[in-house]
Amino acid sequence: xxxxxxxxCHEGRLRRMALGVLSAMALIFVLLSVxxxxxxRGQVIPADVSYGEFGAVEGRRVFQAYNCMGCHTLLGNGAYxxxxxxxxxxxxxxxxxxxxxxSARGWPTAAAVQVQLQKPEQIAATGIDSIDEYLARYPAAAxxxxxxxxxxxxxxxxxxxxxxxxxxxxxxRYTSMMNTEGWPPPxxxxxxxxxxxxxxxxxxxxxxxxxxxxxxxxxxxxVAMGERLVADFACTACHATDAGTLIGPGWGxxxxxxxxxxxxxxxxxxDAYLAESIRFSDAALRAGFAxxxxxxxxxxxxxxxxxxIVAYLRTLSGEAQ
Amino acid sequence: MIQYQTQxxxxxxxxxxxxxxxxxxxxxLLIALQHIDPSLLEGRLNFNIARSEHLNxxxxxxxxxxxxxxxxxxxxxxxxxxxxxxxxKFLFYALLAVTIWNVVAQGFARxxxxxxxxxxxxxxxxxxxxEAGRAxxxxxxxxxxxxxxxVLRTFPPRKDWNEIHWALALGVIALTLVxxxxxxxxxxxxxxxxxxxxxxxxWVEGVWEVIHIALVGFLLVLLFDAKVKSVGYAVFWGVxxxxxxxxxxxxxxxxxxxxPEFWQFWGSLFSALEPLPLIFCFWHVYLDAHHDxxxxxxxxxxxxxxxxxxxxxxxxxxxxxxxxxxxxxxxxHGTWVTPAHAHLALFGTFGMLGLAAAYYAVPxxxxxxxYDERIGKLGFWLVFVGMLGMAxxxxxxxxxxxxxxxxxxxxxxxxxxxxxxxxxxxxxxLFGALFTVGAGVIVWxxxxxxxxxxxxxxxxYAPPRAAVATGWGRTLTRYESSLWLAxxxxxxxxxxxGLLSFNLASVQAGDPTLPYVLAWVGYPGLLLVxxxxxxxxxxxLETRVDQPAREALLPMHPAA
Numbered sequence: 001x002x003x004x005x006x007x008x009c010h011e012g013r014l015r016r017m018a019l020g021v022l023s024a025m026a027l028i029f030v031l032l033s034v035x036x037x038x039x040x041r042g043q044v045i046p047a048d049v050s051y052g053e054f055g056a057v058e059g060r061r062v063f064q065a066y067n068c069m070g071c072h073t074l075l076g077n078g079a080y081x082x083x084x085x086x087x088x089x090x091x092x093x094x095x096x097x098x099x100x101x102x103s104a105r106g107w108p109t110a111a112a113v114q115v116q117l118q119k120p121e122q123i124a125a126t127g128i129d130s131i132d133e134y135l136a137r138y139p140a141a142a143x144x145x146x147x148x149x150x151x152x153x154x155x156x157x158x159x160x161x162x163x164x165x166x167x168x169x170x171x172x173r174y175t176s177m178m179n180t181e182g183w184p185p186p187x188x189x190x191x192x193x194x195x196x197x198x199x200x201x202x203x204x205x206x207x208x209x210x211x212x213x214x215x216x217x218x219x220x221x222x223v224a225m226g227e228r229l230v231a232d233f234a235c236t237a238c239h240a241t242d243a244g245t246l247i248g249p250g251w252g253x254x255x256x257x258x259x260x261x262x263x264x265x266x267x268x269x270x271d272a273y274l275a276e277s278i279r280f281s282d283a284a285l286r287a288g289f290a291x292x293x294x295x296x297x298x299x300x301x302x303x304x305x306x307x308x309i310v311a312y313l314r315t316l317s318g319e320a321q
Numbered sequence: 322m323i324q325y326q327t328q329x330x331x332x333x334x335x336x337x338x339x340x341x342x343x344x345x346x347x348x349x350l351l352i353a354l355q356h357i358d359p360s361l362l363e364g365r366l367n368f369n370i371a372r373s374e375h376l377n378x379x380x381x382x383x384x385x386x387x388x389x390x391x392x393x394x395x396x397x398x399x400x401x402x403x404x405x406x407x408x409x410k411f412l413f414y415a416l417l418a419v420t421i422w423n424v425v426a427q428g429f430a431r432x433x434x435x436x437x438x439x440x441x442x443x444x445x446x447x448x449x450x451x452e453a454g455r456a457x458x459x460x461x462x463x464x465x466x467x468x469x470x471x472v473l474r475t476f477p478p479r480k481d482w483n484e485i486h487w488a489l490a491l492g493v494i495a496l497t498l499v500x501x502x503x504x505x506x507x508x509x510x511x512x513x514x515x516x517x518x519x520x521x522x523x524w525v526e527g528v529w530e531v532i533h534i535a536l537v538g539f540l541l542v543l544l545f546d547a548k549v550k551s552v553g554y555a556v557f558w559g560v561x562x563x564x565x566x567x568x569x570x571x572x573x574x575x576x577x578x579x580x581p582e583f584w585q586f587w588g589s590l591f592s593a594l595e596p597l598p599l600i601f602c603f604w605h606v607y608l609d610a611h612h613d614x615x616x617x618x619x620x621x622x623x624x625x626x627x628x629x630x631x632x633x634x635x636x637x638x639x640x641x642x643x644x645x646x647x648x649x650x651x652x653x654h655g656t657w658v659t660p661a662h663a664h665l666a667l668f669g670t671f672g673m674l675g676l677a678a679a680y681y682a683v684p685x686x687x688x689x690x691x692y693d694e695r696i697g698k699l700g701f702w703l704v705f706v707g708m709l710g711m712a713x714x715x716x717x718x719x720x721x722x723x724x725x726x727x728x729x730x731x732x733x734x735x736x737x738x739x740x741x742x743x744x745x746x747x748x749x750x751l752f753g754a755l756f757t758v759g760a761g762v763i764v765w766x767x768x769x770x771x772x773x774x775x776x777x778x779x780x781x782y783a784p785p786r787a788a789v790a791t792g793w794g795r796t797l798t799r800y801e802s803s804l805w806l807a808x809x810x811x812x813x814x815x816x817x818x819g820l821l822s823f824n825l826a827s828v829q830a831g832d833p834t835l836p837y838v839l840a841w842v843g844y845p846g847l848l849l850v851x852x853x854x855x856x857x858x859x860x861x862l863e864t865r866v867d868q869p870a871r872e873a874l875l876p877m878h879p880a881a
Binding site: 057061075144159 | 355356359360363364367368369370372373427430431432433434435437442445446447448449452487506508509510511512514515557561564565568569571572575576577578579580581582583584585587651652654655656657659660722724725726727728729730731732733734735736737739740741829830831
């Protein structure tokens with residue numbers, strides 16, 4: 001049938017010829033493929049990459065299990081709802097990812113990133129423990145904190161199990177180390193200088209980035225100070241101000257209530273319990289919540305500041321100061 | 322009206338196809354709305370899960386259409402009943418079970434449960450297009466093997482095969498073999514992507530296109546009494562060109578996934594040849610539809626065949642061509658420019674083929690000699706215009722996205738990128754709604770043809786109004802067809818230049834004028850020419866009805 005009507009056919013010969021050319025092409029393709037994965041190419045492999053105790057291969061399993069590719073692209077493949085994740089580790093760094101991922105519905109603030117700097121795997125990976133140094137090393141983290149910190153994202157909260165965030169960071173560390181032949185093309189201009197970039201958010205966030213200005217205004221009432229600290233540290237990314245559960249327990253009605261701990265004990269959520277939970281969350285962990293999710297705020301908050309936050313929490317139970 | 326009783330086995334696959342088509346369109350509309358408001362159904366049905374359902378149902382209903390078509394034409398090609406009908410019944414229930422299971426299984430992504438066991442994700446696997454978990458994968462592999470077995474056992478001895486037999490046989494065998502590459506968890510991201518494209522690319526460009534060419538060829542034989550010999554010639558060269566260009570053409574997926582730079586050369590070169598078989602196929606549809614002047618036997622069936630071949634040309638061929646070069650792909654990759662191509666190519670080429678076959682086969686199997694063709698035509702125009710509109714929105718929105726995201730480096734989707742794309746984000750569900758109405762019309766029509774109560778003297782059964790074969794309805798000459806084709810490629814060239822222009826220093830310095838102007842000329846131009854050409858082609862065929870030989874009144878029976 002390989003001929004026009006009325007012409008002699010040479011089916012067999014044509015089929016053999018086509019198959020011959022096809023085999024030659026298949027050979028070329030196989031040779032190119034073999035060359036692509038030779039060790040001598042020096043492409044990074046995930047078995048060699050880790051973040052603290054977490055391996056990139058395990059991270060890849062978590063990445064697939066949550067179907068991250070269903071919203072994000074990776075190496076440009078996937079869906080187009082969220083940004084490409086290939087280089088996010090290199091751009092924003094592990095502490096920003098640690099702050100962002102457990103409560104992905106909200107953009108982390110500088111203080112929220114700062115809390116994560118104390119994590120040993122973070123220090124091991126970056127060698128940085130000061131927020132200024134971190135934001136200078138990871139300009140994309142600085143830009144996110146400055147323009148978006150405290151705002152809400154388009155990503156839903158995912159209830160990660162303990163360790164999954166670390167594994168994902170290990171995987172993203174691996175992808176950012178891959179040689180992708182120059183993709184994505186690096187921009188040649190500062191996009192923030194263009195009209196397409198939305199202007200910096202208004203006064204509400206400006207207040208959080210210059211807390212000194214507010215503090216200087218007047219000797220602060222503890223509840224107002226607590227409320228400001230809650231905004232600075234973006235606590236409400238994980239804690240609802242009503243009784244609902246986002247990532248951690250909701251605050252509405254929490255103070256003065258009986259809570260069940262991980263080990264089955266019932267305790268009263270009084271001032272002392274709440275203050276201790278802010279400093280060392282895992283010391284008296286609530287039942288139904290994973291250890292290691294909330295970082296320790298002991299090194300970052302003074303006793304006065306912790307008391308101010310507790311004072312603010314009291315108001316959410318309808319109590320007087 | 323049906324020559325072989327086992328042809329009726331295709332009916333259940335066509336019906337399943339229609340139901341899944343409707344479901345898939347529903348999920349598509351949902352994710353289009355979620356793109357505008359990502360908090361829609363947040364926490365209950367997140368975007369990533371709805372999108373998996375949209376992709377997977379799309380693949381499954383296209384496959385159901387293929388299987389239905391193959392089962393319907395198999396006995397006609399073989400001049401005997403299908404082998405092992407019980408296996409086909411089993412295949413149907415397996416397909417149904419695997420579909421339901423997979424729809425449910427995708428939901429586990431919300432909790433991050435993939436069902437890891439023996440190193441494999443058994444419930445779902447979170448890889449684009451291959452989201453189905455290993456349990457479903459294995460059932461699907463068995464299903465493909467059954468299909469290949471039934472087709473090969475039904476066909477006559479190999480010495481009696483013509484090119485349509487060859488293409489279909491190679492197609493169903495390759496369908497099964499290629500699937501195997503998706504059955505392994507691979508640790509390396511680059512290698513995993515490398516093998517993922519074996520399934521995705523070789524399915525579409527190596528297998529589905531081969532099956533598509535064979536089935537379109539045979540449907541033309543049935544619809545126009547085209548000579549098997551003439552169609553076979555087209556099928557042979559079509560398949561040969563598809564494989565010779567598509568084999569190394571897969572390299573266009575290997576530009577940026579961590580594989581070496583040399584793929585950019587091979588991918589740009591060979592995948593630029595991939596439109597050749599599509600141009601060839603397109604031309605043969607013209608020739609086969611014009612080998613005589615007899616009127617259309619079954620208008621909706623031919624509407625969808627023409628839609629399939631034209632959108633293959635435009636969506637897969639031209640839009641694929643524009644982004645297949647490393648220098649254009651570096652910009653289009655990972656943006657909305659891609660789904661413009663993907664939607665036209667997948668729904669257009671393969672979806673419309675299944676609908677065409679259903680419009681041919683379902684009335685025959687229900688014993689309907691003539692049916693109200695106006696509903697099918699209306700459905701065709703609604704989905705055709707809806708899909709062209711969506712492609713327009715994706716392509717222009719994608720052009721804005723390339724500039725904001727890649728050139729300016731803005732990566733705040735909610736704050737910087739989405740606001741810039743907002744107008745086009747709104748257009749997607751608008752045209753999507755048009756498409757949904759069309760899909761609803763088609764599904765309802767095909768489900769109920771032959772079951773609806775009809776008034777015997779209804780106008781619907783009268784031939785269309787007398788039209789004179791002049792003006793828009795005059796006979797379409799080869800010369801005119803080639804002008805239409807050339808103008809499509811002209812606009813394709815404009816689009817390619819538009820993507821290339823992102824490489825210019827002036828654009829990289831922040832001036833988007835040139836790529837925007839070229840995109841605004843290229844995409845609307847291409848899509849409008851496509852719309853007008855299909856309208857013109859069909860108008861010229863419609864006027865044939867009024868010519869003296871009233872063949873349309875003859876019963877439609879397969880001419881094999």
